Amino acid sequence: VPTAPSQSVPLLVGLDVGGTKTLAVAIPQGAGAAEPVASVRSTDEPTAGSLAALVEELMSVVPGPGVPRPAAIGVGIAGWVDREGVARRAPHLPGLVGVDLAGGIGGRLAVPTVVDNDANCTALAALQSRSPVPRCLVAVTFGTGIGAGLVVEGELVRGAHGYAGEPGHMVLDPGGPQCPCGQRGCWERFASGSGLARAAAEAVARGELDRAVFGGSDAPSGEAVVGAARAGEGAARALMESFAAWVARGLAAVVNMVDPDVIALGGGLVASADTWLPEVQRLIAANPTTGHRHVTIEVVAGSEAAGAVGAALRAGRSLRGVR
Numbered sequence: 176v177p178t179a180p181s182q183s184v185p186l187l188v189g190l191d192v193g194g195t196k197t198l199a200v201a202i203p204q205g206a207g208a209a210e211p212v213a214s215v216r217s218t219d220e221p222t223a224g225s226l227a228a229l230v231e232e233l234m235s236v237v238p239g240p241g242v243p244r245p246a247a248i249g250v251g252i253a254g255w256v257d258r259e260g261v262a263r264r265a266p267h268l269p270g271l272v273g274v275d276l277a278g279g280i281g282g283r284l285a286v287p288t289v290v291d292n293d294a295n296c297t298a299l300a301a302l303q304s305r306s307p308v309p310r311c312l313v314a315v316t317f318g319t320g321i322g323a324g325l326v327v328e329g330e331l332v333r334g335a336h337g338y339a340g341e342p343g344h345m346v347l348d349p350g351g352p353q354c355p356c357g358q359r360g361c362w363e364r365f366a367s368g369s370g371l372a373r374a375a376a377e378a379v380a381r382g383e384l385d386r387a388v389f390g391g392s393d394a395p396s397g398e399a400v401v402g403a404a405r406a407g408e409g410a411a412r413a414l415m416e417s418f419a420a421w422v423a424r425g426l427a428a429v430v431n432m433v434d435p436d437v438i439a440l441g442g443g444l445v446a447s448a449d450t451w452l453p454e455v456q457r458l459i460a461a462n463p464t465t466g467h468r469h470v471t472i473e474v475v476a477g478s479e480a481a482g483a484v485g486a487a488l489r490a491g492r493s494l495r496g497v498r
């Protein structure tokens with residue numbers, strides 16, 4: 176039975192702002208396990224005002240007497256977030272580009288607020304869940320796009336501008352589909368939810384995949400393909416195998432670049448990891464450039480909330496003066 180935190184336990188709030196929804200969680204400050212004590216979600220257009228309102232809603236559902244005030248707020252957003260916490264490019268969240276979200280939310284609520292890349296936040300959640308601390312941990316998030324966060328010896332690697340860890344925009348096929356980033360054939364055009372849906376639509380158009388399996392749809396969703404693969408439908412299983420190969424191609428490049436001991440997978444697609452992760456692990460182990468290493472590839476603990484929990488941990492680190 177979870178015990179309600181007393182009002183004397185300070186809370187950290189984390190927001191995971193995605194392309195289609197926002198998850199907000201509260202965790203006790205300084206807790207080892209970082210289990211959320213409350214969470215709320217929203218599909219409202221994310222703005223400083225709507226996110227501040229979501230934090231107030233979250234505080235109102237924290238168990239216990241009264242409405243607590245958080246010690247700090249962390250916000251994870253998908254995109255190129257600079258060292259000052261401002262998104263400079265965000266193909267999936269264009270309304271947040273150039274917006275001082277930390278000032279906007281923190282100013283409204285009078286609570287210290289930090290903004291970081293969502294995959295950096297997921298990496299912090301993955302780090303927290305692992306003992307001993309990995310020497311080099313990469314979190315890779317597979318959702319609308321692909322993000323990554325890199326933690327070496329316990330510290331987030333940010334790069335010169337704050338943009339380190341964007342493997343989703345490695346070009347794996349120069350003649351491939353247009354990416355919102357402006358290039359063609361980026362890894363995330365193949366190994367994301369939208370990439371899986373596009374591959375399925377192409378397979379339907381070629382007559383390889385029977386549209387009857389998807390209720391007659393010419394454009395089955397990624398979830399529909401996963402469902403058909405789980406049900407044993409041969410063409411859907413072949414699509415998932417091809418999807419796994421695209422995931423593994425990009426991960427092999429990540430492994431060769433940073434030599435991690437742990438790759439923690441997050442994002443919406445990990446809900447279907449049973450249909451592709453074993454094949455990815457097999458391919459990385461069989462790859463001549465990556466197979467000789469000991470790389471653990473696993474779904475991050477508490478995967479659905481990991482981005483939001485990590486954003487809260489990020490806020491806690493900033494209170495301690497750690498980036």
Ligand SMILES: [Zn+2]
Pocket residue numbers: 343344354355356357358361
């Ligand atoms: Zn791209």
